[in-house]
Amino acid sequence: MKMAAIKMFIGLVLVGCLILGGGSSFGQEVVTLTVIGDAGHNLKPFEWYAPIFKEEFGVELKVIGVPFGELYEKEKIEFVAQTGAFDICIVYPKFIGDFAGAGYLLNLDEYASKLGPRMPDVVPGYRDFYCKFGGKLYALPYDGDVLSLYYRKDLFENAEEKAAFKKEFGYELKAPATWDEYLDVAKFFNHKPGEKLAGKTLKTPFYGTAFYGQRDQIYAWWGNRFASMGGIYFNEETMKPAINSKAGVDALENMKAALPYCPPDVLAYGYEELKDIFLNGDAAMVIQWPCVGKKGADPKQSKIVGKIGLAPVPGIMKEGKVYSRALMPCGRVLAIPADSKHPWKAYQVIQWLAVVSSTADVSTPLTGLDPYRFSHFETPEAFEMFPTIEDAKVYLAGIKANMSSGYPEPPIPGSVEYIDALAVNITKALTGEKSSKQALDDAAKEWENITARFDVEKQRKLYQKLIAGWRAAGLWE
Amino acid sequence: MEKNRRARFSLSIEKRIPVLFVSPCVAVLLAVSIFPFLYSLWLSFNKWELGMGQRSPTFAWLNNYAHLFTDNRFWDSIENMAEVLIFGVGAQFLIGLGLALLLNRPFRGRRWVTTLFLLPMMICPVVVGCNWKMIYNYSYGPLNHILRIIGIGEGLNWLGSTHLALPSIIIADSWEWMPFMMIVLLAGLQSIPVELYEAAKVDGASGWQEFWYITLPSLKTIIIIAILIRMMDTFKLFDLVVLLTQGGPAGASETISYYNYLTGFKFFNMGYAASLAYIQLAVIIVIATFFLRSLRKGEGG
Numbered sequence: 001m002k003m004a005a006i007k008m009f010i011g012l013v014l015v016g017c018l019i020l021g022g023g024s025s026f027g028q029e030v031v032t033l034t035v036i037g038d039a040g041h042n043l044k045p046f047e048w049y050a051p052i053f054k055e056e057f058g059v060e061l062k063v064i065g066v067p068f069g070e071l072y073e074k075e076k077i078e079f080v081a082q083t084g085a086f087d088i089c090i091v092y093p094k095f096i097g098d099f100a101g102a103g104y105l106l107n108l109d110e111y112a113s114k115l116g117p118r119m120p121d122v123v124p125g126y127r128d129f130y131c132k133f134g135g136k137l138y139a140l141p142y143d144g145d146v147l148s149l150y151y152r153k154d155l156f157e158n159a160e161e162k163a164a165f166k167k168e169f170g171y172e173l174k175a176p177a178t179w180d181e182y183l184d185v186a187k188f189f190n191h192k193p194g195e196k197l198a199g200k201t202l203k204t205p206f207y208g209t210a211f212y213g214q215r216d217q218i219y220a221w222w223g224n225r226f227a228s229m230g231g232i233y234f235n236e237e238t239m240k241p242a243i244n245s246k247a248g249v250d251a252l253e254n255m256k257a258a259l260p261y262c263p264p265d266v267l268a269y270g271y272e273e274l275k276d277i278f279l280n281g282d283a284a285m286v287i288q289w290p291c292v293g294k295k296g297a298d299p300k301q302s303k304i305v306g307k308i309g310l311a312p313v314p315g316i317m318k319e320g321k322v323y324s325r326a327l328m329p330c331g332r333v334l335a336i337p338a339d340s341k342h343p344w345k346a347y348q349v350i351q352w353l354a355v356v357s358s359t360a361d362v363s364t365p366l367t368g369l370d371p372y373r374f375s376h377f378e379t380p381e382a383f384e385m386f387p388t389i390e391d392a393k394v395y396l397a398g399i400k401a402n403m404s405s406g407y408p409e410p411p412i413p414g415s416v417e418y419i420d421a422l423a424v425n426i427t428k429a430l431t432g433e434k435s436s437k438q439a440l441d442d443a444a445k446e447w448e449n450i451t452a453r454f455d456v457e458k459q460r461k462l463y464q465k466l467i468a469g470w471r472a473a474g475l476w477e
Numbered sequence: 478m479e480k481n482r483r484a485r486f487s488l489s490i491e492k493r494i495p496v497l498f499v500s501p502c503v504a505v506l507l508a509v510s511i512f513p514f515l516y517s518l519w520l521s522f523n524k525w526e527l528g529m530g531q532r533s534p535t536f537a538w539l540n541n542y543a544h545l546f547t548d549n550r551f552w553d554s555i556e557n558m559a560e561v562l563i564f565g566v567g568a569q570f571l572i573g574l575g576l577a578l579l580l581n582r583p584f585r586g587r588r589w590v591t592t593l594f595l596l597p598m599m600i601c602p603v604v605v606g607c608n609w610k611m612i613y614n615y616s617y618g619p620l621n622h623i624l625r626i627i628g629i630g631e632g633l634n635w636l637g638s639t640h641l642a643l644p645s646i647i648i649a650d651s652w653e654w655m656p657f658m659m660i661v662l663l664a665g666l667q668s669i670p671v672e673l674y675e676a677a678k679v680d681g682a683s684g685w686q687e688f689w690y691i692t693l694p695s696l697k698t699i700i701i702i703a704i705l706i707r708m709m710d711t712f713k714l715f716d717l718v719v720l721l722t723q724g725g726p727a728g729a730s731e732t733i734s735y736y737n738y739l740t741g742f743k744f745f746n747m748g749y750a751a752s753l754a755y756i757q758l759a760v761i762i763v764i765a766t767f768f769l770r771s772l773r774k775g776e777g778g
Contacts, residue, residue, distance in 0.1 A: 215723050264631075414529070
């Protein structure tokens with residue numbers, strides 16, 4: 001009720017601004033800006049605020065939505081051909097090094113000094129890995145994706161299950177903090193039909209865990225383990241791949257060990273399948289994107305409303321403390337191509353979305369956008385889809401913790417090809433076609449060939465520039 | 478003199494009119510077919526890495542074609558393609574022929590049944606892929622649900638197993654395109670003169686002999702054409718691969734056209750992608766020549 005009143009008040013203020021500020025666009029030239037992004041609900045904010053953009057900034061928007069998997073190629077082709085076709089681009093952050101490094105994107109530092117994007121309010125991992133290149137600002141935040149561990153709070157708190165777990169493993173049942181604990185918990189909760197779970201006899205299988213098995217993102221589920229075990233993508237001096245290190249092999253072995261506790265078809269799992277197995281109440285825990293937490297609170301999409309806990313992705317014990325790194329696959333940032341004819345107007349629009357409307361946009365179930373600002377995490381009352389404010393707080397605290405220990409995707413040119421080669425080999429190890437070491441050695445060999453094709457020296461300079469920016473921000477050792 | 482000049486003028490106009498009429502068509506053909514064909518052929522001898530921002534191609538001699546020999550993914554995808562062609566098109570032909578033979582017999586509601594059989598072919602391929610993805614789902618799919626009811630274990634791992642992923646694609650593709658075989662062969666069956674069967678009956682031929690000595694030889698031309706069309710079409714199999722498996726797990730269901738797509742539009746290695754496309758074209762031409770030769774042999778006989 002209180003929230004509804006606040007929203008009504010904000011609405012009245014916006015309408016008032018439109019009426020009173022209508023004169024501000026009087027005589028102002030109205031220009032059309034072309035926006036490109038992945039089609040669907042994440043482009044909605046551009047539609048919702050179109051009247052405001054027209055009145056405030058003299059901007060009309062032509063929004064082009066392309067399929068999720070085709071956004072990179074559409075943008076890349078236009079950038080290479082220098083057509084100036086777009087003024088605002090939604091960019092997947094793993095391409096920020098590719099695009100900014102080649103000079104396709106406008107450096108936003110000058111505009112940011114005029115109209116602040118409130119970057120100190122953005123969680124450092126997201127801000128420095130994904131909005132900056134070489135320490136300079138090239139994009140503003142829009143969608144804060146990071147992987148988090150979701151688990152069945154009701155089962156983990158069940159007295160019978162807790163006692164049985166302690167008896168079997170000798171320590172308390174809780175959200176797994178390390179990858180070894182993750183395997184214990186997955187094994188413990190993996191049940192066949194006819195077996196008992198929390199006092200009830202199961203009619204269908206109940207799985208200990210599941211992961212994203214399709215080739216486009218499987219590397220990220222390996223990457224959570226790899227990064228927390230101290231893995232890095234390349235040796236920054238030589239540009240030799242470092243994925244076949246001990247960290248890489250241990251990560252893959254851990255992933256392989258989790259396979260028996262996953263649904264048999266887990267290697268065909270994409271986002272939807274992974275979401276469904278958990279929200280249908282058929283798995284004890286999964287690592288997933290933030291939107292699953294929001295969907296899990298919606299009774300139309302979830303059978304486990306109010307039963308979901310959220311924790312940092314597991315890690316390893318390092319000097320008596322848990323060290324974990326959460327991969328940040330996907331995500332979205334807003335960038336302006338260097339050849340845009342109206343960069344200032346485009347900047348005003350993206351600044352509005354990244355600052356003014358961001359809380360509303362990441363807290364509504366009408367978009368798939370996820371929180372990324374400290375101020376988002378401090379506004380649990382805005383996330384009305386959760387049954388209680390406490391649930392919203394747990395959700396936001398979990399996302400914030402994971403984002404604070406975020407780990408980037410490989411963000412240099414050719415990232416799609418690097419990721420594909422790695423993914424195919426990870427799957428070959430999981431199917432038993434190759435040993436973990438052999439699979440990662442083969443992937444590293446393919447990475448070397450890709451780097452050679454792309455020019456080792458160019459790639460090395462780009463990678464070093466990225467690392468320098470991250471190191472300056474204190475995010476890289 | 479003036480008269481002659483006029484006659485020559487009108488003759489030259491008459492000669493030019495056909496050229497005038499044909500030229501728009503030729504221009505369109507040149508622009509959308511001949512030029513891209515020649516351009517991509519030229520591109521296949523070039524290195525053009527759009528992914529690294531290379532703005533114009535550089536001549537690379539036969540490097541792209543030479544690389545094909547050491548590219549394991551290319552050979553794996555060719556092997557997968559061969560499986561789809563042999564088992565997929567083979568199944569479509571056999572089932573299509575069986576159904577065509579059944580539908581060639583008179584019975585009540587035959588038209589309705591024929592129309593119903595044609596439905597899969599009329600559905601948008603993307604919808605077919607989405608439907609089969611749901612059908613194949615291990616935990617919630619109807620196919621495994623039925624298998625569990627009839628007691629075949631916990632169901633089959635259709636899309637997540639390296640052994641079943643490609644057969645699953647073949648089944649979905651056969652379901653979609655078997656009606657094409659059926660309708661083409663049915664048309665062929667209906668064009669066989671009834672007198673041949675009547676004469677065979679008079680001679681005391683059995684049903685099997687009728688099929689072997691009359692039906693099959695009469696259908697030979699139609700069979701060759703139908704199989705050729707389906708083979709050429711199947712060679713481009715892409716949509717079901719993207720929707721069902723993305724070529725996985727571990728590349729077990731990666732077809733040549735999907736690998737070509739990845740190379741061109743995900744890895745932006747345009748020169749190599751063009752060479753892959755030309756290899757595909759060469760293979761299709763070889764297959765087509767083989768079939769057309771058998772066709773000519775048939776005519777001769």
